[in-house]
Amino acid sequence: FSSKSTIDIHHRSFTPDVSHSPSVRLVKNRNVTHHRSPSINNIVVKPNTDYMNDNIIPPTPLLSTGLMTIIESTKIGEILCSHLPNMANDYFQYCNSRSQANKSLQIKIDSNENFRSYLKIFQDNTGGLSLNGFLTKPIQRVTRYPLLIEKILKHTLINHPDYESLKQALDCARQLNERINKQISEQESSLRLDWLQQHLIFGSDENSSDGYLLDELVKFNSLNRYNIQRKLILHGLVTKVPSGKELLAFLFNDFLLCSTIKSSSSSTNWQTQIFEQKSTLQLKLYRLPLFLIDIIIANESLNDQLTFSITSKVHEKPLVLKAQQTNVRTLWVKSINNAVEECQAAEKSILADKAMFTIPGNKHNSRAAVARLLLVVQEAQDLMPSNKTLERHRSVDPYCEITVCSLTLKTPFMKRTINPKWNAPMQFLIYNLKEDMIHINIFDNEYFSPNESLGYISVHLTDILPCPLDTFLTKPSLPFTQKVYLNNGSSVIIKCVVQILTTSN
Template sequence: MRKIKESALLNAEEFDLIFDQIENIYDSNRNFFDSLQQRLNASKNLRFCDILLEHLRLMYPYYQKFFMKQIIAMEVLQNRLDSDKNFATLLREITSETRIHLPLVSYLIKPMQRITKYPLLLEKIYKNTPSSHPDYKDCQEALNFSKKICININEACRRMECFNKLDWIQRKVSFSKHRSLKLIDFNSETRFLGPRTLIRYGVLTKISSSSETLIGLLFNDFLMLIVPDRKQSKLSSINDIFKNKQAIETNYHLYRQPLLLNQFELMNNHQKSSNHSDEKLDSSSTHSSSRTFTIRLKEKDKLVTLKAQSPRDRTQWINDLHQAQQHYFAILNQMEQRKIGLQLSSLTLHQPIGNLFLTLEETVQIYTIEGIRFNRCSMPSGHRERLDKRFK
């Protein structure tokens, strides 16, 4: 770290991102080792799970912060290696000077390898520790806590990865041709499904008289198809758009207005007819390929046939679309039943005994021209002049 910092080949922001929490993780593990060494020197009847439990609780925040940034950090590191020959040469020199000659990337994945081993090791120790042993209870607690750490870190990483992908979509996809959709906030709450999540994404080809390569983005509330701004951008061979430099750096725009999950239906593979076609469909063998699937736009009663990258990819698209729609409709049905229940219960209410006046000052997800939100609800109540509640 010292040589890399002194070289000034990384700016301060890049250095802090790549090596974030590394010193804290090292120091906390060193303290753990020292505590174990002291216990070993002080007693022959070794107990150590109480020490492990104590230090796991101290280490956890450092590991969590480290893993939340690790994906971006690895991308930044790889980009610097690809674009800066001097930086790549420096890392090779540092690698050759180390005792075990491991590259920097290997050291940066060590924290993940270390923390995920604790549940496996503790599981074996716990199974072989008699219940009468003084370390038994602490071993059980340490095992449970280590599992909790791994679960929480995985969830935090998943959320951060989802946030970063939605943020990329926000920055890279233009809505200029659909001005009514310009202010969609991808990293926000949906209307009734909780936080917006990206379920599936990938390259799709629209089967028509002139085949077009698209990027499909399936969220938990709508399906969006986008195309690159530059026609020369070749995306058909890309497996993962978020791991491909060209795809990441490309700008996109909407192919068509996003489709809410209740605005289209998946068609049976054999339910294709020319009178429903969105455009004149190609009659070649590609049209009936095992890689294609069709959706019907309910409002226009038109078919759109899309080709996935492989038969397996097609199956996954169909499954994810089906499951997303099933969940979407289930929530809609619950809301409808709740609405009916409220209407029925209102029939048995007594006559009103008073009035409650509410002043709505701001509403969630309503933006000003500058894109600033101030959410506040004011409500006079009894002797209290105001009751303000901040909320998101």
Template sequence: MVLPGITLIVSLPVLTAPQHLPSDPSRVSAIRELIETEQRYVDDLFIVANDFIKPLNNARILSDYEIEQIFINWISLIALNSTLLSALQEQVNYKEDMSSTENGVLMRTPRSASLSNIQLALQLPSRNSISDRHRSHTPEVLHSPTLRRLKHFSVHHNRSPSSQNLALKGNMEHLGEPVSPPSPVFQSSASMTINESTKIGDILCLHLPSMVNDYFQYCSRRAQANKSFQAKCDSNEHFRSQLQIFQDKTGGLSLNGFLTKPIQRVTRYPLLIEKVLKHTSEKHADYASIKQALECARQLNERINKQISEQESSSRLDWLQQHLTFGSDENCSDGYLFDELLKFNSLNRYHIQRQLLLHGLVLKVPSGKELLGFLFNDFLLFATMKSSSNWQTQLFERRTNFQLKLYRMPIFLTDIIIANDSLHDQLTFSITTKIHDKPLQLKTQQTNVRTLWVKSINNAVEECQVAEKSILADKAMFTVTENKRDSKTAVARLLLVVQEAQDLVPAPVAAERHRSVDPYCEITIGALTLKTSFAKRTTKPKWNAPMQFLLYNLVDDIIHINIFDNEFFSPNENLGSTSIHLGDLLPCPLDKFLTQPSLPFTQKLYLNNGASLVIKCTIQLLTS
């Protein structure tokens, strides 16, 4: 109701077009940096393909095989990163400044490539053969702005760390420190449309995981490729001439500098993506994807590092198998230790792949004898060598006559109590064991190396103890699912003596691995597992080992029996097993047995493979 003489004024909201949120300059800059550095990296890949691989092949300076030995899967890397770059550029409406390329000629990057087909690089189209409909946003690297700008820079290439510096390093950072400087930074002549709504997270999440295998192949073979590269430099004059031509074209950056760029690039992804994430609001639509992309980039590096580490460890274990002799000790000869063939590259007794954790030169105190120490995840081994002057350059080399000889028996980590730094000498440390009266005194050449040995040994011992406990809890040939029950509910106590076994025969495969059988018996009732000591070198062991178990049901309780061959360097071999209900073990029906339960009785049990086990039992009823 409106009163007379009163004018009602109503204020209506003004409708305006929706406004975009202002772009964060830092986020725009971070995205631009990611794309521009990816562009420069792809350009660098093409520089090598066009200015080095192609001339080498055209002039037949190197064969296809030799090219692959040096450049590995370079063409596959071009395909992977060109695809990623194309997707990123499309997302930001990337446009190359046509005036920045000679004659306005652009080149399409390849979309796919075979892992080993080096011919793809040699078939890259030249400037004159590219039609307008095949042009893309990637300039041909022979005449790219990147290459022209590089000519104005003189870049010093840092040499990679020597093997001597890495010989004693426990966990090598295979993809850590860059070994050559990045490409010179220049102002991009391209335009991009980057605003607050720009999303690149999904693109990165799609492409980064697919890079693992190819970058692992490249990074893992780079060290050997460098040796092939150096061999060609030393022996092929035409190859050296081509290197000089290439270096002149790139303004001083050597081919080695370019060959390390894939390793640098894959380690740089987490840093670049983290910068984008830092400047992306948690409320942004791309925040979750960018965060996931950062995790993908980190996992990419972790997986490559892990695969390289495993491959390196495997090759080193194989090398030790060929170059370590075991001497004439009564416990070791012809590759056998304690009558067991030691295969370095195999599972250890804890069902874990054996790994070489640390190695290096140590001196025995007080004699000063030079030893090479090898710490594995199940034992510690020392070896002697004829000369220590050049061991760093010969150790683990494929083509070498370098030989090692076992120095005493290996020390199992389960026998090591602790490793300690010496209080009187900054270079000396000691290893206290259960099997030697006096600690083993060793000396290193550097304080940090001593610290590394002590820390690595103690960590390995701790992890070995954890692995051993898990094996003891494992029921091997069977699984016990019942929970541990309260002792108050037990109805009887079983006093059991494991007397002897007969006709134990190892499997044919196991017979090749060891010269004798060292059997022990393991018995499980409910949640409790007990075992005998192992008898040495016999297929007819006599243990006479007493055991005691609580029984909860005189009919349904099950006795699980396993006999194993005790191994030192590999998983224990099962020599026979069986499971039997307690009611079937009784010498007479249960109602009759209950009238005289305390009398002992002996039973001969047959195992699954024909072997037999003799046990003596006494059942004592518990009063409620």
């Protein structure tokens, strides 16, 4: 039951040279033949309560997971609800180990003739079902729970005493599958990211192969710049057009990376070696990754059934790649565009969270602005990176982010300096001259991890005025410059103009 021959239920025609990550080994997508359902005689009266799972709907007090005495009036749903929540971890361990067990079994079969003969006798004595088939039965069984319960529910009257408990059992069974899928997906993704860390050699025109890209130490198995766990969405062999160069491409949830297979490794058997613990496959980075936030769109070619192009903001010409089959090309295009949309949504969500933080309850929505604040963020002085930043980065690329009311604006980042000079103009609306605050944050710009803070401060507008507010309102609106100290002793210099729009209360 090899994972490389198992295909996602939504893409049954995919060839094995392109694989989904999280794994196509997800429990709910196993392409297997169902056998008989579990017998009612196998019901265990006393469930194991050592592995209760908080993510599965707990039974009601009536359906306690403690000791249950099954009598004639006991409902089927009650029995199921008492046991299903306890199965997640046991099934996860079994399903997650199944692929490696299959490989070990296959190695034994290939190398031991006596073992092969014994398995043949075993299969003849069990009605033709192989040992591999028996080992697959528990995986088949867990996927059938929702189907079987749903079928029982379908033939149960709404006013029947069993109906409500069966509905709850169906929810428990579905969540059991979802939980197992999630656990397997997360663990497999983590293992694949760790494998890439060991087998991908970094290198470009401006970087050595020491794990650094753009002055940042790349760690695949970590949070990305949106503070989301990095995931491998899709990988496979593609050909660059028109050069004809074969590339092994990896689509993550924050960038697209292309690599070449080192000459010492064979490009013909990469499928059998990729993500294997004892693999000798070595990959080398092919140019810098293409960040999803810079991708505009991926399109299928109208002139060729195998070619697709990726248009981005950073390259004048689209990146043109060729897949090995038409449905594989469609998968690449769809996956890239979906990942780009999710990336854009993550960035918008970050800005929205900042706006909600600065305006509790959106209290300014119904009020008119009383002033306009014109800012020029001139420079920062003596920025102090944290030890964590210094450990992972060769240099600091700072930018300044300022939030006033619902608006957040930021400067461009400056490369490799702790004394950046931005001279970046900004404009904000002020709704209350006494209460509105200016939130100043300076970050180290990251590509592969969350941006690191280099200092912050929140001040009222009145704190940076050159004179008391009452006096300021009697004078003409003239520019003034202030040096604002951050929480760690660093400072930022801003030039301001406050233009009064209406009479302030």
